[in-house]
Structure formats: structure tokens, C-alpha cells
Amino acid sequence: MSDSQPHRLPDAxxxxxxxxxxxxxxxxxxxxPPDGGDRGKILFRVDQLRLARIxxxxxxxxxxxxxxxxxxxxxxxxxxxxxxxxxxxxVGAAWVxxxxxxxxxxxxxRQVSGSLDLPVGIYARDVIVFSVATVAYVLxxxxxxxxxxxxxxxxxxxxxxxxLPWWRAILYGLLLAISISWIFLNLLQVHLPEGIVPxxxxx
Amino acid sequence: xxxLIGFLNGLATAVTPEYLLAAFLGAVLGTLVGVxxxxxxxxxxxxxxxxxxxxxxxxxxxxxxxxxxGAQYGGSTTSVLLNIPGDxxxxxxxxxxxxxxxxxxxxPALTIMAIxxxxxxxxGLVLLITSASTFAKFALEFGPAEFFAITAxxxxxxxxxxxxxxxxxxxxxxxxxxxxxxxxxxxxxxSRFTFGNLDLQLGLNIATVAVGLxxxxxxxxxxxxxxxxxxxxxxxxxxxxPSKEEWRRSVPPWIRGSFIGFLFGLLPISAATxxxxxxxxxxxxxxxHRAELGTGAVEGIAGPEAxxxxxxxxxxxxxxxxxxxxxxxxxxxxxxxxxxxxxxxPLILTQRPDLFWSVIAAIVVANVMLLALNLPLVGVWVxxxxxPRHILIPAIILIAVIGxxxxxxxxxxxxxxxxxxxxxxxxxxxxxxxxxxxxxxxLGPLIEKYFMQSMFISRGDISYFVSTPITLVxxxxxxxxxxxxxxxxxxxxxxxxxxxxxRELASLKMDDAE
Numbered sequence: 001m002s003d004s005q006p007h008r009l010p011d012a013x014x015x016x017x018x019x020x021x022x023x024x025x026x027x028x029x030x031x032x033p034p035d036g037g038d039r040g041k042i043l044f045r046v047d048q049l050r051l052a053r054i055x056x057x058x059x060x061x062x063x064x065x066x067x068x069x070x071x072x073x074x075x076x077x078x079x080x081x082x083x084x085x086x087x088x089x090x091v092g093a094a095w096v097x098x099x100x101x102x103x104x105x106x107x108x109x110r111q112v113s114g115s116l117d118l119p120v121g122i123y124a125r126d127v128i129v130f131s132v133a134t135v136a137y138v139l140x141x142x143x144x145x146x147x148x149x150x151x152x153x154x155x156x157x158x159x160x161x162x163x164l165p166w167w168r169a170i171l172y173g174l175l176l177a178i179s180i181s182w183i184f185l186n187l188l189q190v191h192l193p194e195g196i197v198p199x200x201x202x203x
Numbered sequence: 204x205x206x207l208i209g210f211l212n213g214l215a216t217a218v219t220p221e222y223l224l225a226a227f228l229g230a231v232l233g234t235l236v237g238v239x240x241x242x243x244x245x246x247x248x249x250x251x252x253x254x255x256x257x258x259x260x261x262x263x264x265x266x267x268x269x270x271x272x273g274a275q276y277g278g279s280t281t282s283v284l285l286n287i288p289g290d291x292x293x294x295x296x297x298x299x300x301x302x303x304x305x306x307x308x309x310x311p312a313l314t315i316m317a318i319x320x321x322x323x324x325x326x327g328l329v330l331l332i333t334s335a336s337t338f339a340k341f342a343l344e345f346g347p348a349e350f351f352a353i354t355a356x357x358x359x360x361x362x363x364x365x366x367x368x369x370x371x372x373x374x375x376x377x378x379x380x381x382x383x384x385x386x387x388x389x390x391x392x393x394s395r396f397t398f399g400n401l402d403l404q405l406g407l408n409i410a411t412v413a414v415g416l417x418x419x420x421x422x423x424x425x426x427x428x429x430x431x432x433x434x435x436x437x438x439x440x441x442x443x444x445p446s447k448e449e450w451r452r453s454v455p456p457w458i459r460g461s462f463i464g465f466l467f468g469l470l471p472i473s474a475a476t477x478x479x480x481x482x483x484x485x486x487x488x489x490x491x492h493r494a495e496l497g498t499g500a501v502e503g504i505a506g507p508e509a510x511x512x513x514x515x516x517x518x519x520x521x522x523x524x525x526x527x528x529x530x531x532x533x534x535x536x537x538x539x540x541x542x543x544x545x546x547x548x549p550l551i552l553t554q555r556p557d558l559f560w561s562v563i564a565a566i567v568v569a570n571v572m573l574l575a576l577n578l579p580l581v582g583v584w585v586x587x588x589x590x591p592r593h594i595l596i597p598a599i600i601l602i603a604v605i606g607x608x609x610x611x612x613x614x615x616x617x618x619x620x621x622x623x624x625x626x627x628x629x630x631x632x633x634x635x636x637x638x639x640x641x642x643x644x645x646l647g648p649l650i651e652k653y654f655m656q657s658m659f660i661s662r663g664d665i666s667y668f669v670s671t672p673i674t675l676v677x678x679x680x681x682x683x684x685x686x687x688x689x690x691x692x693x694x695x696x697x698x699x700x701x702x703x704x705x706r707e708l709a710s711l712k713m714d715d716a717e
Contacts, residue, residue, distance in 0.1 A: 053370075053633050060374065067381060070396060079663020084393035086658075087651045088384045095377045102370040111368035112634055119427040126426040134419075134600055138617055141604070154597040161426075161593035176594060180601045188257075190609045 048116040050106040057102035064099050068092030129160045145195025146185060150177035206336050213560025217265070217568050222561065225262045226569040229269015230576055236270065237277025237293075238584045239595070245531040245641070246421050247274060249413030250599070252535055253606040260543035261558055265565040267536045268519075272566065274532070275475065275515050276320050276573050279508060280584055283312050292475035292511050295483050299496060299503025306499050310442035310581075311449055315501060316508040317577040319457045323509035324570045326461040327468070327516030331563065335552065338524050342549035345525075347660060348668050351653035352677040354527055358646050359681050361529055362639035369688035372636045378626075379643020380650065382407050389648070390655065402615040409538040409644055411607045411616040412623050413531065416641060418603050419624025420631050422596055443578060445501075453505040456486055460509030467510070468517030474529065475514045482510035516566065523547055523559055526649065531638040534645040 071092045074085025105111055119127050137153035144152070155173030158164065164172070184190045216222060236247025248270045255263030275292065282296035283304050296316065303312040345353075358380075362372030385396045386406030397403040445453070460482040467478035486506045487493050496503045521527045526547035528534040540547050551559050577584070607616040627637055661667030669675055 049633065056629065056633055057370075057374075064381075067396070071384075074393065074395060075391075079658060079665075082655055082658045082663075084388035084391050084395060087654055088381075088395060090654075091377065091381050091384060095381055098370065098373045098377050102374050105368060105370045109368075112371060116632060117427075118632070123427045127423055130423065130426055130596065135621060137600070138604065138621055141617065142614055146605070150601055154601070157597040158593045161596065162591065164593075172594065173597070176598055177601065180598060180605075184602075184605045184609075190605055191612055192605060192608055193614065 047113055049112055049114045050110075052116055053106035053112060054103055057099050057106060060102060061096065061099035064092060064095035068096055126161060130157065133157055133160070141195070142193045143196050145198045146181050146192040147178065148195065148198065150181050153177065206332050209556050209560040210332050210564060212557070213562070213564035214567070216261070216557065216561040217564035221262060222265055222565055223568065225258070225265040226269050226565050227572055229266040229271075230273045230569045230572045232266075233270035233273020233275075234277035234573065234576060234584065235273075235587060237274035238280050238587050239590075245413055245535065245638075246417035248532050248535045249410050249417060250602055250606055252410040252413070252539055253610045255539060256542055256610070260540065260545050261561050261565075263539050263543060264536060264558075264562050265569070267532075267539050268562060268566050269569040269572075271532050271536070272324065272512070272515055272569055273573055273576075275512050276317065276577050277584065279316050279504075279511075280313060280581075281588065283309055283316070283504075284585065284588070292479055294476070295479040295507040296504055298483065299498070299500050302497070302499030303501075303504070308449075308499065311445035312501075312504055313581055314443045314445050314578060315449065315453050315505050317574060319453065319460070319505050319509045320512040321570060321574045322457050323461040323464060323511075323513040324516055324566075326458075327465050327513040328563070328567055328570070330465050331516055331520060335520065335524065335559075335563075338520055339549050339552040342524050345549065345673070346671075347653045347656035348670060349673045349677075350525075351650065351657055351668060352674040353525060354646050354650045354653060356677040356681040357527055357529065358639075358643060358650070360684055361642060362636065363684045363688055367634060367636065369685070371634055372639045375630060375635045375637060375640035376643040379640040379645075380647040382412065382640075383644050383647025384651070389652065400615070402611075402613050405611060407619065407644070408607070408610050408616055409535065409641070410610055411619050412644055413535060413641055414603045414607055415620040415623030416627035416630075416637055417531070418599065419620065420627035420637070422599060423628055424631070425592060425596070443581065449501050452492065452501045456482070456490065456502045456506030457509045459485060459489075460506035460511075461513040463506075464510035464513030464515075465517040468514035469520060470529070474518050475511045478510035478514040479507035482506040519563075519566070523551060523562070524549055526551075528642060528645060531641040534642045537645055 068089065071085050071088035074088065075083035076085045076089065077083025118124075133153055133156045137149055140149040140152065143149075151174050154177040155170050158173040158176070159166065159169035162169070181192075185192055217226070232247060232251060236250075248267055251266065251270060252263075255266050258266075278293035279296040279300065282293045283300035286297050286301040300312050300316070303309065358376060359373075362376035363369070383406070385403060387394055387397075387404050394404060460478075463482045463485060464474070464478040467474040467481065483496070483503060483506065486502045487496050490496070490500075490502045490506075492500050492502055518529060518533055521529060522533045522536060524547075526537060528537045537547060545551070545555065545558065603620060604617055607620055608614065610616055630637060630640070657667055669678055
């Protein structure tokens with residue numbers, strides 16, 4: 001099973017292959033400036049997805065070089081007695097080559113092409129709310145403990161991802177967080193950070 | 204005969220209350236994650252994986268197997284009712300399944316799929332039971348070079364096939380393999396890429412990475428989904444019965460799909476997904492009603508659904524006998540086994556036959572449970588589809604965080620979820636294959652182990668890696684797949700250019716003639 005292959009259905013979720021508004025659209029020969037470059041000859045046709053992959057490839061190349069340098073700094077051993085650095089060095093070298101393949105593939109072929117399906121409007125707002133709330137929950141967890149941090153998180157998400165009034169958001173959020181936390185912490189005896197604040201308050 | 208006795212002993216173990224509970228929980232949770240659009244089987248299995256470590260190995264593995272099979276069953280429900288596949292292996296089910304639903308035949312479509320899944324899983328299990336010993340004997344001949352070829356070569360092949368373009372599969376694969384090198388090296392205990400952080404000594408936990416990679420990115424996808432508020436149609440128990448004609452037309456595709464799926468499950472490819480597409484093509488070629496395919500034909504759901512489930516069963520053979528997973532969910536199963544101190548491989552049948560056969564028998568039990576759960580409870584699963592996302596999303600995150608923390612009682616695993624979640628989101632947006640990363644992370648340490656063993660045995664002679672017919676065949680196939688990956692775009696471009704030139708010439712001739 002391929003569990004991750006991005007799938008697009010004509011009728012269901014999925015972006016249109018047409019570049020989004022404001023996107024850097026493909027330059028076609030008839031759109032090229034008449035006096036531009038080599039008489040309008042197109043050297044690169046870079047769309048959003050290809051540009052993003054070139055940037056990602058460059059970042060990956062930088063990280064892979066750092067990884068390779070780190071790996072080469074480890075004991076390499078010999079062919080007959082390989083050291084702990086030999087395998088990571090091989091992996092690092094392969095990573096550098098693959099990063100170059102990513103860049104070359106995006107720059108010179110149309111294997112992967114199209115617009116970036118980024119959320120806009122209410123969808124973008126929901127993604128931002130989710131991301132900020134989740135990061136805040138994880139950062140607050142060791143400070144406030146699971147019950148308090150989880151409750152704040154659930155109330156925030158219930159409120160901002162729905163149109164419920166505050167009192168119902170608080171009720172649902174608290175019920176959700178307390179029941180899940182109780183099942184795992186008290187019933188299944190899973191340990192979680194108790195939190196500095198609850199300890200200080202003597203809970 | 205030994206296999207049959209082993210299986211019967213396993214069955215006796217599997218029907219003990221403890222393992223029945225594991226199979227039941229796995230089946231329910233699997234169907235649940237399969238039904239919920241946005242939460243795929245990998246995210247579901249990853250969420251539950253840490254919680255299974257508290258129980259004995261068989262319990263945990265049976266639960267993961269139940270989730271795996273349950274997700275196959277449940278994934279297609281949303282395909283039929285909402286035209287949104289729960290997983291990639293359920294994409295084909297949208298072609299005819301949703302068309303049937305539009306014609307008011309959603310109930311029969313779900314029944315044909317559930318019964319087909321059961322029949323296919325049963326055929327797959329019979330084939331597995333009869334062939335397991337043969338595969339194990341064959342695998343006993345393998346040395347480090349063969350295992351290195353199968354793990355490394357299989358991973359490259361998987362990434363090549365699952366990832367779309369050449370780079371789309373290879374980059375996540377190498378990221379996964381590189382992430383696997385973080386932590387103490389097994390032979391010398393040398394710390395690699397830990398940056399002095401003691402919490403990283405044990406390496407990156409696969410369950411944590413899987414939750415981040417799939418869980419977070421799928422939840423964001425759920426928020427971005429423009430069809431997120433789609434309401435499924437209501438189905439009652441009475442609406443489920445297919446007509447006589449539909450029953451009759453389902454049998455041949457079920458059988459064809461079962462055998463296609465079984466063969467695909469043995470290969471290092473995205474078996475469940477690819478087998479469904481192949482089965483659909485086969486039905487388009489051989490079915491008497493091929494002209495109706497795409498408009499709500501029974502064959503279009505019966506064949507692929509059977510293939511999908513049969514592949515899920517036969518994919519267990521490389522997992523249990525070679526210790527090699529070819530999908531992300533199966534990678535999680537391997538990690539569950541390793542975490543429980545069991546090294547899957549050819550020796551598992553001789554050293555832990557009890558475990559091997561109890562897992563296989565539990566799959567049979569889970570299969571029966573799934574049939575019992577899916578049909579009568581279809582109304583419940585439809586209700587599950589209606590859980591509002593403002594309840595679902597925080598609940599999933601809470602469980603993910605608790606689960607990840609409980610692995611090593613370490614906040615670094617919780618932080619890792621966020622970092623990997625961001626990486627997964629970016630990779631998904633840029634159309635890279637996430638499965639390659641996860642399988643790379645699981646296979647990375649195994650590949651390194653076989654690499655080191657081979658180097659020790661051969662005293663550094665590189666030719667040892669291609670010293671046997673099996674290694675030559677595997678590397679030959681891998682080389683060919685990579686070469687085709689590089690050459691195909693160029694050949695395709697040339698062919699396209701030629702056809703464009705021919706078309707232009709033809710239009711010029713037409714103009715001249717006019």
C-alpha cells in the first residue's frame with residue numbers, strides 16, 4: 001500500500017493543475033516578450049511547484065553536505081573493519097547526489113509540474129489556528145501539565161474551528177480534554193509531564 | 204502439514220480472551236481510521252503503536268494487524284459514500300463505487316466490497332498458510348549479501364515505484380535512511396548526530412516520526428479539504444442487500460482480484476494500491492460487462508477491493524519471513540516487533556512458531572470480526588463520518604502527544620512530532636512520497652547491519668555484494684528501474700516531439716490539400 005502518494009480525484013479533493021491566481025504562471029512562447037532574450041526562446045519553464053522543489057532541493061543539498069561533513073568526521077575504519085562513520089558517509093554522499101537530482105529534475109524536466117495547492121481564505125485561517133494552538137500546547141505541556149494544557153488546547157480548537165458560542169466551546173473542550181487525559185493518565189496509567197505550575201500549587 | 208498444525212495451534216491461542224480483545228480492538232480502530240477521511244491507516248497505526256508496547260508482543264502485533272486489515276475495509280466506505288478515498292488503495296473504489304451510490308446502490312456496493320474483502324482475505328490466508336514454510340526455507344539460504352540486496356534494493360524499488368518521479372521517491376527514502384543513523388551505533392555505541400543531547404542517544408522513534416509525518420500533515424489536509432463538510436448519505440441495514448444479478452457478477456472479479464492481490468503483496472511495491480489499479484484494468488479487459496466500467500459496474504468494485512485485501516495478507520510474508528516491510532503500515536508492524544524484542548526473519552518460523560502462527564490465526568479471527576463489524580454496523584460508520592472536525596482534530600492531537608510521550612517518557616518525542624509534521628506537510632505539498640521516508644527509517648538500521656556484516660565477511664571486498672545469483676537479479680532489476688527512471692522522461696519527450704512534428708506535418712498537408 002502506498003500510504004502517502006498524493007492522490008487527486010476529478011470530483012473530490014484536489015487542486016486544479018491550473019496555476020492559482022497570482023501564481024508565477026508558465027511562460028509560453030506566445031506570451032514571451034518579442035524582444036526578450038533569444039527571440040523569445042524559452043530556456044526554463046518554471047512553475048510554482050518546480051520552483052518550490054528547486055528551493056527545497058537547494059536546502060536539502062545544504063543539509064546533506066553538513067551531514068556528510070559530520071559523517072566524515074566520525075571514525076571510518078577500514079574496508080574489512082568498517083567504523084561507525086562509514087555507513088553515514090555513504091548515506092551522506094547518496095543524499096548529496098539525490099539533492100542534485102531533485103534540483104535538476106525540477107529545473108530541466110516537467111516530471112513534476114503544476115501549481116502549489118496552498119490554502120487560502122478560511123482554510124488558511126484554520127491551518128494557522130491549528131498550527132499555533134498545537135505549538136502552544138506542546139510548549140505549555142511541561143509547564144501546565146496535561147490536564148490544564150490539554151484543556152486550553154481543546155477549548156481553543158473547538159472555539160476557532162467551529163461557530164459554537166464560547167460557553168459551549170468551553171464545555172465541549174473541557175469534556176474532551178479531561179476525558180481523554182483521564183482515560184490515559186488514570187485508567188491506562190500512562191505518565192505525562194505533571195507540569196511545573198500544578199506542582200507549585202500542590203496538585 | 205507442519206503449517207496446518209502450527210496454524211491450528213495458533214488458532215487455539217488466538218481465541219483466548221486476551222487475543223480476541225486485541226483483534227477486536229484492532230479491527231474496530233482500523234475500520235475507524237479507514238472510515239475517517241484524512242486519517243489514514245499509517246497515522247492510525249502510529250497513534251496506537253506506542254500504546255501496544257505495554258502489552259505482550261503477540262497482543263501488540265495482532266492489534267496492529269487488525270488495524271491494518273480494518274483500514275483496508277473501512278477506507279473504501281468514504282470512497283463510495285463521499286467520493287473521497289480514505290487511503291490511496293481506496294481510490295479505485297471511487298470510480299464505480301460512487302457511481303453506484305449515485306444510482307441509489309450504495310448499500311449493495313458496500314456489501315459486495317465487504318464480502319469480497321472477506322473472501323479475498325480468506326483466499327490470501329490459505330495461500331499464505333500453504334506457502335509460508337516454503338518461503339521460510341528459501342529465505343534460510345540468504346546471507347548478509349542477499350539480505351542487503353533485498354532490503355536496500357527493495358527500498359530503492361519501492362521509492363522508485365511509490366514516488367512518482369525519480370526524485371519524488373528517492374529524496375524521502377534517503378531522508379529516512381539518514382534519520383535512522385541518528386543515535387548510538389549498534390556495534391560500537393558511538394554517538395552519531397546527537398549533538399550532545401542524551402535524549403537522542405536511542406535514536407528517532409518510528410512511531411513518533413510516523414505520527415508527525417502522517418498524523419499532523421493529514422490533519423492539516425483535513426482542514427484544507429474543500430469537501431470537508433460533505434455529508435454522507437444515510438444507509439439502513441435493509442438497503443444493504445445486493446440483487447441476484449449483482450451477486451452473480453461479483454464472483455469472478457472477486458476470485459481474479461484475490462489472486463492478483465496475492466501476487467502483488469509479495470513484491471516490493473505499493474501492493475495494495477497498485478493491485479487495485481491492475482485489477483481494475485484486468486476487469487476492463489476481460490469482464491463481460493467491461494463497457495459499463497466507470498458508470499457504476501459491480502465488477503469495478505468487486506475485483507479491486509478483493510485485490511486490495513488479498514495484497515494486505517500476502518504482504519505479511521515478506522514482513523514475517525524476511526523482516527522486510529514494503530509499506531508504511533507494515534513498517535510500523537516491524538517496529539512493533541523489534542520494540543518487543545522479536546527480530547522478524549526466516550528464523551521466526553523455527554524459533555517463534557507460536558508467535559508467527561498466532562499472528563496469522565489472529566488475522567483470520569480479525570477477518571471474521573471485520574465482516575461482522577462492517578455490514579451490520581454500516582450505519583454507525585456513517586455516523587462516524589459525521590463527527591465534526593473541531594472535536595476530531597484536538598482529540599487526535601491529544602492522543603498523539605500522549606502516545607508519543609509514553610514511548611520513552613521524553614518530551615523530545617513530542618517536539619519531534621511538530622518538526623516531522625512540518626517536514627511531512629512540506630513533502631506532501633511538493634508531491635514527495637511519505638511512505639518512502641518511513642520505510643527508509645525502518646529499513647535503514649537493517650540495511651546498515653547487513654552492509655557491515657557483508658564488509659566484515661568479505662574483508663572489504665565490494666564484489667561480495669553481487670556474488671550470488673539472487674543478488675545479481677535484485678541489483679539488475681534495481682539498476683533497470685533507476686535507468687528507466689532517468690531515461691523515460693527523455694524518451695517520452697522525444698516521442699512527444701515526434702508526434703507533435705507528425706501532427707504539424709499532417710495539418711500542413713491538409714492545408715495544402717485545401
